[in-house]
Amino acid sequence: MLVLFFSAATLHAQEKYLFVNINTEYDEQNPVLSPDGQVLYFTRSNHAENAGGVLDKGDIWYSELMPDRSWSVPKNARRLNNKGWNAVLGFSSDGSTIYLHNHYTEMNNRVKTQGIAKAQRRTGGWSAPEDIDIPYFKNLSAIQGGSISMDGKVLVLSIESYGTKGAEDIYVVLKKGNDQWGEPKNLGSTVNSKYQEFTPFLADDNRTLYFSSNGRGGKGSSDVFVTQRLDDSWTNWSTPQGVDEVNTKGRELGYRLYEGFAIYSSTISSDGYSDLKIHTDRPLDSIIVVKEPEVKLDSGIRIVEAGKETLVAGPAITVYGKVKDVNTQDHIDAIVTIEHKDHDFKKEVATADDNGYYSLSIPAAGIYEVRIDAPGYISKRETLDVYTREMKLVEMNYELQPISVGTTVNLKNVLFQQSTANILDTSYEELDLVADIMKQNPSMKIRLEGHTDNRGVAKHNQRLSKKRVEAVEEYLVKKGISSNRISGKGYGGSKPIADNEDPELRKLNRRVEFTIVKE
Structure with a gap:
């Protein structure tokens, strides 16, 4: 007993x-x-x-x-x-x-x-x-x-x-x-x-x-x-x-x-x-036996040409991670797309419904664009540089902002020639992403906001930030977005988000943002 x-x-x-x-x-x-x-x-x-x-x-x-x-x-x-x-x-x-x-x-x-x-x-x-x-x-x-x-x-x-x-x-x-x-x-x-x-x-x-x-x-x-x-x-x-x-x-x-x-x-x-x-x-x-997670790698590289996927020999790595709501930290249903910079490889996968995780195999070296899309959220794109063929696993987690009035998005990759309103070519992919979001949400309206650091004459900085906003608006209109859905204002250096005295942090103040004013 x-x-x-x-x-x-x-x-x-x-x-x-x-x-x-x-x-x-x-x-x-x-x-x-x-x-x-x-x-x-x-x-x-x-x-x-x-x-x-x-x-x-x-x-x-x-x-x-x-x-x-x-x-x-x-x-x-x-x-x-x-x-x-x-x-x-x-x-x-x-x-x-x-x-x-x-x-x-x-x-x-x-x-x-x-x-x-x-x-x-x-x-x-x-x-x-x-x-x-x-x-x-x-x-x-x-x-x-x-x-x-x-x-x-x-x-x-x-x-x-x-x-x-x-x-x-x-x-x-x-x-x-x-x-x-x-x-x-x-x-x-x-x-x-x-x-x-x-x-x-x-x-x-x-x-x-x-x-x-x-x-x-x-x-x-x-x-x-x-x-x-x-x-x-x-x-x-x-x-x-x-x-x-x-x-x-x-x-x-x-x-x-x-x-x-x-x-x-x-x-x-x-x-x-x-x-x-x-x-x-x-x-x-x-x-109760805990199983080790299986990592399944492709036996080669999948190349997409004319919409057809072909398997060719070569090493691969697995990219995996989780997509969450930036505010609630809950996982969300999203599509993760990875494309090689030379456009010879493209693959997409949905996050798992029960836990928000995704995983997919890619060639083991190269520079890729990663894009994350989810209904009701601001899409995101980032660059993934796989610099070695020895890597087997890469973890990339993402947090998306919900589409709601008052949400502000910093277009970190929208850059200009120094002291001008000329948009650099590397900025177009991010601007195309903004255009896609607005096309997917046809009632959404945004306010563009341009900012500089505090160096130089304040009046010149305010004028430059306004011209940069106008350049971004002009590009979005060319991409099919009605000008009635876009407003804008240049703030110069009046709204810093980082220390202007620190050369490394100062550059964070040179930015273009948009704020959702109507869903």
């Missing part, structure tokens, strides 16, 4: 540390691991960041496994959520497809019906969910639960539908071939009671079923039970038995069995509603 006590105490301590960033005063339920075990998805209710705000009954959130075997601070999986109740059903065995509870086809901003949907893993994260057609699907309950089998051919669902024995019952849906599914079939009265059955999980053998119920007695308001399928009818089951090692006087839901451990949710010792729990008789470091 003493050994058991210390084992339970150790597990509780490990469990608390494992989920320290996940369990909150909100309701955390329906934990599902990605096939590689590195990302934990779960449903969180009534959080302000949910698609429907604090009234939202549940959004999908995710957390990544960190080197110390704890889970990272969760983030909302925005692309997988709508204002309905959202949860992960499971994955294809290779992790390329995620199956979801709910339908995503909306009419007047309201989901027409519950159901099942799926999304595909893309370079930039998950694709937009697509509804799956299941004949005669109906769910009168506010929520549903379930899982998909490892082979992707069986769905077990907790719904209130045709032929229900009580409230929510467990049904099976079998795949007929391709993307065709049969109609839901009730598992029968051995499994289903006159009360509620929740969150069914079908083990890898496609015969062992775990589920929660409040209609079979047990230790608390809702306990986990297990039963075995006795033939191929899907209605002949062994008498369900309580999984006593996890059941408490509280409410246990969402039990899922993995190799050497199970995860589920419970209201016992929680921070508010349900918290995520783990059950295992092994040390955590023996079952």
Whole structure:
């Protein structure tokens, strides 16, 4: 008994540390691991960041496994959520497809019906969910639960539908071939009671079923039970038995069995509603394995000519990083484009929807232009000089300014011949970027502002800064931007942003900026 006590105490301590960033005063339920075990998805209710705000009954959130075997601070999986109740059903065995509870086809901003949907893993994260057609699907309950089998051919669902024995019952849906599914079939009265059955999980053998119920007695308001399928009818089951090692006087839901451990949710010792729990008789470091990130490099250089991409021999490096909002520091959906200065290489990639990261391979030496575009944000471009063929990884993180009235952007790469308003050729790429932003946002208006340092005659500096503003405006008009959308003023040296006494800092005062005056 003493050994058991210390084992339970150790597990509780490990469990608390494992989920320290996940369990909150909100309701955390329906934990599902990605096939590689590195990302934990779960449903969180009534959080302000949910698609429907604090009234939202549940959004999908995710957390990544960190080197110390704890889970990272969760983030909302925005692309997988709508204002309905959202949860992960499971994955294809290779992790390329995620199956979801709910339908995503909306009419007047309201989901027409519950159901099942799926999304595909893309370079930039998950694709937009697509509804799956299941004949005669109906769910009168506010929520549903379930899982998909490892082979992707069986769905077990907790719904209130045709032929229900009580409230929510467990049904099976079998795949007929391709993307065709049969109609839901009730598992029968051995499994289903006159009360509620929740969150069914079908083990890898496609015969062992775990589920929660409040209609079979047990230790608390809702306990986990297990039963075995006795033939191929899907209605002949062994008498369900309580999984006593996890059941408490509280409410246990969402039990899922993995190799050497199970995860589920419970209201016992929680921070508010349900918290995520783990059950295992092994040390955590023996079952939770942090995988080293794989860096996949191209076997050559991809050359883009006339819109066609060709692979040629040569070394490559991986450029990676994260794109964030400069104010909130949240990751954003963006497109990162890298192009060689000689225009013989061009490649673009979207940031991952679930964490804002991007990565792509480029030739291992050369000078490149990096451009970052995101809807609702000021685009950015920078020069990347890969000076050695020995480099394998280059990290480049970016922060973008949102397009909003009052936002000021310093055009650092717009330069002029000394003491003149003649724009240097190296400035055109940045000015072209400004023109692109204004074309993408046709209602946006800007005010150009020219500045100098404080050397020389103040009146001359003010006149020079005004002429430089006029030169920039003239260039933007030539690029197709209406002059009605641009105003400007020269300030001379009256608004320094750096110390004019320091020769190195003084040059920062010689600048052209624009401020958004209308979105």
